[in-house]
Amino acid sequence: MAFLSRQLGAAVIAVAAVAPLAGVWALVGGVLVATPWADAPMTPSQAIYHRDFAQAVRLLDAGASVTAEYPSPTPEQPGRRTTPMQEALRVHEPDLIRVLLDFGAAPDAGSRVQFACAALSYGDAEIAAMLLPRVPQAEECAALADRPLPPEK
Amino acid sequence: MTVSASDSGAAPGVHDGRAARLWVIVSYALGAGMALVVAWYVAHIPVQVSDSLGNMLEARSVPYRRVFIDQFSAKGFLRPLLWVQIKLAYDLASPGFLLVLKTIHAVQLLVMTVLTVRLLRVRSWLDAAFVPLALAVVFGLHTFSGTVREAHPVNAFLTIVVCVLLAINLSTLRPRPVVDVAAAALLVFAALTVESGLLVAVAILAGRLVGLTGISRAGVALSIALVAGYLGLRFGVSGNGLPGLVERSSGFGISVLDPPELIRRFGGHPMVFYAYNVAASLMTVLVSDPRAGIFLSAKRWLENGEMPPWLALDIGVSVLTTLVCVVWAIGATRRWQDCRMTYADRVAAVGCAVLGANACLGYAYTKDVIMSPGGVCLALIVYAAVRSLAEPARAPLSGRVAVAAVVAVMATGWAVRAAALPVLLTAEAFKTRNDWATVYPWLEGQHISVDAPADRALVETLRRRALDMPVPLPSRPVPGYFTYFDLQ
Numbered sequence: 001m002a003f004l005s006r007q008l009g010a011a012v013i014a015v016a017a018v019a020p021l022a023g024v025w026a027l028v029g030g031v032l033v034a035t036p037w038a039d040a041p042m043t044p045s046q047a048i049y050h051r052d053f054a055q056a057v058r059l060l061d062a063g064a065s066v067t068a069e070y071p072s073p074t075p076e077q078p079g080r081r082t083t084p085m086q087e088a089l090r091v092h093e094p095d096l097i098r099v100l101l102d103f104g105a106a107p108d109a110g111s112r113v114q115f116a117c118a119a120l121s122y123g124d125a126e127i128a129a130m131l132l133p134r135v136p137q138a139e140e141c142a143a144l145a146d147r148p149l150p151p152e153k
Numbered sequence: 154m155t156v157s158a159s160d161s162g163a164a165p166g167v168h169d170g171r172a173a174r175l176w177v178i179v180s181y182a183l184g185a186g187m188a189l190v191v192a193w194y195v196a197h198i199p200v201q202v203s204d205s206l207g208n209m210l211e212a213r214s215v216p217y218r219r220v221f222i223d224q225f226s227a228k229g230f231l232r233p234l235l236w237v238q239i240k241l242a243y244d245l246a247s248p249g250f251l252l253v254l255k256t257i258h259a260v261q262l263l264v265m266t267v268l269t270v271r272l273l274r275v276r277s278w279l280d281a282a283f284v285p286l287a288l289a290v291v292f293g294l295h296t297f298s299g300t301v302r303e304a305h306p307v308n309a310f311l312t313i314v315v316c317v318l319l320a321i322n323l324s325t326l327r328p329r330p331v332v333d334v335a336a337a338a339l340l341v342f343a344a345l346t347v348e349s350g351l352l353v354a355v356a357i358l359a360g361r362l363v364g365l366t367g368i369s370r371a372g373v374a375l376s377i378a379l380v381a382g383y384l385g386l387r388f389g390v391s392g393n394g395l396p397g398l399v400e401r402s403s404g405f406g407i408s409v410l411d412p413p414e415l416i417r418r419f420g421g422h423p424m425v426f427y428a429y430n431v432a433a434s435l436m437t438v439l440v441s442d443p444r445a446g447i448f449l450s451a452k453r454w455l456e457n458g459e460m461p462p463w464l465a466l467d468i469g470v471s472v473l474t475t476l477v478c479v480v481w482a483i484g485a486t487r488r489w490q491d492c493r494m495t496y497a498d499r500v501a502a503v504g505c506a507v508l509g510a511n512a513c514l515g516y517a518y519t520k521d522v523i524m525s526p527g528g529v530c531l532a533l534i535v536y537a538a539v540r541s542l543a544e545p546a547r548a549p550l551s552g553r554v555a556v557a558a559v560v561a562v563m564a565t566g567w568a569v570r571a572a573a574l575p576v577l578l579t580a581e582a583f584k585t586r587n588d589w590a591t592v593y594p595w596l597e598g599q600h601i602s603v604d605a606p607a608d609r610a611l612v613e614t615l616r617r618r619a620l621d622m623p624v625p626l627p628s629r630p631v632p633g634y635f636t637y638f639d640l641q
Contacts, residue, residue: 008550009549009550009552009553009554010279010543010553012553012554012557013282013539013542013543013553013556013557013560014278014279014282014283014543015282015557016557016558016560016561016564017282017283017285017286017539017560017561017564018282018285018564019561019564020561020564020565020568021285021286021289021564021565021567021568021571022285023568024565024568024569024572025568025571025572027572028572028575028576029572031632032575032576032579035579035625036625037197037623037624037625051587052583052587053587053590053591054586054587054589054590054619054620055620056590057590057591057620058620058621061620093591094594095591095594095595095598096590096591098591098593098594099590099591099593099594102593
């Protein structure tokens with residue numbers, strides 16, 4: 001009887017050690033196995049919106065236009081269309097902006113001014129300075145940009 | 154007070170040879186399975202930009218001899234074999250980079266797990282029942298994640314974890330001259346890879362002191378002589394010295410201090426800062442806070458007035474685990490005084506020595522991954538602790554139910570912590586792939602030139618492969634319980 005009691009006690013502790021591990025790992029394992037790994041089809045702008053810069057650059061590498069406006073819907077704005085640069089300014093990624101400039105995102109001085117103003121409107125003076133040697137003041141931007149500025153952050 | 158290879162610590166529920174072999178096989182299979190799952194996620198992380206690319210570009214164009222010799226004149230560090238390994242990995246990996254580098258990482262993981270399971274010395278179903286918990290501690294402790302989420306391109310910290318486990322395993326073998334030679338070679342290899350390789354000497358010495366006789370007294374003396382030689386080389390011949398306060402930023406209290414601030418605060422009395430780092434390193438393993446020297450619980454509480462669920466879970470589980478280990482330590486000390494130490498006690502005692510020494514070696518600055526050998530040793534201590542709690546002769550059934558409740562809480566907590574690792578690695582894969590999107594601006598910022606056609610080709614090859622790797626998007630909806638996962 002004492003032997004059985006000892007064995008039972010040991011078995012209870014063993015189950016206590018194994019069962020939670022098996023349960024949690026089965027649960028999380030199921031979620032991980034069910035997680036899709038392939039990239040969902042996205043436009044370059046959408047990819048940047050989702051901070052998937054790799055996919056955006058891969059699409060641009062494959063020949064997607066860096067200056068075009070792409071659908072980039074959000075729950076609030078289902079019909080939203082933006083350029084990759086507009087999204088990059090929104091997510092404040094200086095290195096990504098440099099890459100987009102290398103792809104030709106700002107082919108003329110006018111578009112640089114426009115993007116610098118957009119950066120200022122987001123409160124990002126560093127990126128604005130990267131785009132232009134002399135950053136226009138905020139009040140000049142509305143006149144310089146050929147479209148309304150994005151809303152303040 | 155010595156232990157031979159046949160001393161298994163009188164496992165309860167001991168079976169005949171065939172049944173025991175079954176539980177041994179089950180334990181190794183579980184360990185290998187866990188290592189392979191982690192390796193699978195590691196394999197889906199592209200070659201890293203920040204940790205690997207610069208090293209590969211640097212090692213690519215330099216001959217082995219220079220890679221080795223140049224390190225002897227480095228200031229504050231002595232890591233000649235680390236650079237030989239980086240160059241060797243590069244040469245072996247070219248041109249199939251990812252496959253070879255990830256295979257090296259997977260083999261390291263597999264070897265580490267096999268060595269860990271071997272040290273647990275499973276002899277019965279009761280032994281085997283605690284193997285998953287020990288492995289959950291190995292993979293779940295935050296100090297371990299740095300050994301799998303990054304590579305340089307070979308993860309030197311994981312190399313040292315393997316070396317330390319190998320040293321403890323050597324201590325458990327039958328004493329032979331070849332074991333002494335292997336231990337000495339292992340020490341030289343580890344110490345010249347990174348500074349924490351000296352933990353191999355600690356494992357060798359501690360093993361002998363607690364009665365593991367695999368390495369003879371002569372072998373231990375040889376190891377001590379090698380450490381003396383290392384110190385002479387470092388402080389005398391090469392003059393590498395020690396890293397100073399100017400080397401890098403370090404966490405202190407609830408913030409990160411940069412070198413000028415460190416010098417301003419501790420330039421006159423650096424021992425205070427070093428003592429903090431040693432204590433912080435020890436606490437990060439035993440309490441899971443601070444992280445990289447920063448007390449995250451206090452920081453989050455002061456900044457947001459709340460503690461994230463994952464941090465509360467990590468700290469709670471670690472505190473409970475440490476308390477269980479303290480109970481074991483008290484009992485083990487009594488058994489040591491009475492010359493009744495079990496095999497598991499001895500191995501865990503070596504783990505305690507390595508953990509303490511690991512914290513001391515991290516005196517210069519705090520970084521969680523530096524404590525990875527100590528973290529793995531915590532698993533050995535936890536195994537001995539819960540195993541001793543389950544000894545049949547020690548408590549009535551009611552007491553066992555209480556013990557079972559404690560073990561169940563521990564197991565649940567460590568299960569969640571270990572389960573977070575694959576999730577963390579998928580996030581790391583996404584982050585690393587993104588790094589390749591902006592690799593050229595990064596190289597420019599680091600003043601690394603890739604004008605040479607071969608360098609450019611290497612970067613472009615790795616960039617293309619990284620961008621083409623599928624990874625899960627972190628912005629996808631995740632289950633609510635992920636808030637209990639430490640994804641830092």
